[in-house]
Amino acid sequence: MYEDVTYEVILQRMLDRVSSKFDKREGSVIWDTHSPTAIELQILYIELDVILKEAYGDTASRDYLILRCAERGITPYEATYAVLQGEFTPSGIDLTGQRFNIGELNYVVLELISEDDEKSIYQVQCETAGTVGNQYLGQMTPIDYIDGLETAELTAVLIPGEDEEDTEELRERYFDSFEEKAFGGNVQDYITNVNAISGVGGTKVTRVWNSDISPTDLIPSETVQAWYEEVIDSLDEEVAAWLTAVYTAALAKKLVTGGTVLITIINSEYDAASDTLIDTVQETLDPTDSSGEGYGLAPIGHVVSVQTVDEVEVTVKTTITFESGYSWSNLKSSIEAAIEEYLLSLRQSWADSEYLVVRISQIENHILTVDGVVDVESTKINGDESNLTLGAYEIPVLGGASA
Secondary structure (H helix, E strand, C coil), rough: CCCCCCCCCCCCCHHCCCCCCCCCCCCHHHHHHHHHHHHHHHHHHHHHHHHHHHCCCCCCCHCCCHHHHHHHCCCCCCCCCCCCEEEECCCCCCCCCEEEEEEEEEEEEEEEEEEECEEEEEEEEECCCCCHHHHHEEEEEEEECCCCCCEEEEEEECCCCCCCHHHHHHHHHHHHHHCCCCCCHHHHHHHHHHHHCCCCCEEEEEECCCCCHHHHHHCCHHHHHHHHHHHHHCCCCCHHHHHHHHHHHHHCCCCCCCCCEEEEEEEECCCCCCCCHHHHHHHHHCHHHHHCCCCCCCCCEEEEEECCCCEEEEEEEEEECCCCCCEEEEEEHHHHHHHHHHHHHHCCCCCCCCEEEEECCCCCHHHHCCCCEEEEEEEECCCCCCCEECCCEEEEEEEEEEE
């Protein structure tokens, strides 16, 4: 705002206010006394410009943006620790609390997942926060000697670790807080709460996800009531108790409420979430042993089901013209990386899109960015020369490319 208010401008304005009958040339007493003042005033204007920029959410630097966000009850997401799957042989050794190493990273064993005659599978947490914990799988070395242990291996990422929230992502959340208020179990409330869970990269909320069922179809007719009275006494005690509970609720029109919520998530690496992450979100929102009772973040009366996206393999076959000295054999990995970059961008936009469309034109454009490629034509997706439209809960993953 004050970029044009420079030292020279300030000094000239000051000298213009001095009568011309005095010597105002550089080196004169008047010039020498006004010049240092002009410098200090320029510094003041610079600081004033900084203050104005830091006062607004769209121009504030990170530290001051955090202060602005605090006024809205928003804090930056902290870096989180990756939780991985570790497989150990032989089974029967209690490894809880034991520490292992791969390269520069250390890991600690959390809890047992499953065990058979050959191996034990544990949850293992990286001791270093951030996405670095997602990057290494393979053989681990125990930090302390463990009697009888034969092998230790990380085999999968269960809950991806996340880096501290980026400044621009925080700024976006700040402005989003003005657009739609998260309150009392509305859509934005679920999105805000679920996205805040470590390992979640995006969320879709489907309210009344059993809306394909007509409420009136759930109310017992006179014929159904007569059938119930006739058979209830002849049923097994446990079966009769269940049927009575359902029948009574339906007769009282308590099964027609729309308090069912479907939460669909994608992990922070923009892949399908693991069962461990799904269970974590489920227990955080609406524990399965007390569904609808309000013991999680979901309001009382909301029965929440959590699922993840379905991964749809995308195979690409195309015809490529190469520059001299290049061929499919030496560019295959680069071309697949270019296609994967496009598919990743689609997965990153999944939560904000009604559905995703894998477009042939975009695949060809990304292939053309590879050095050594001259032209691309006759591209097919999964054998068809047409775009691939996915469902609301589907994401594309590369199944391979050929030319």
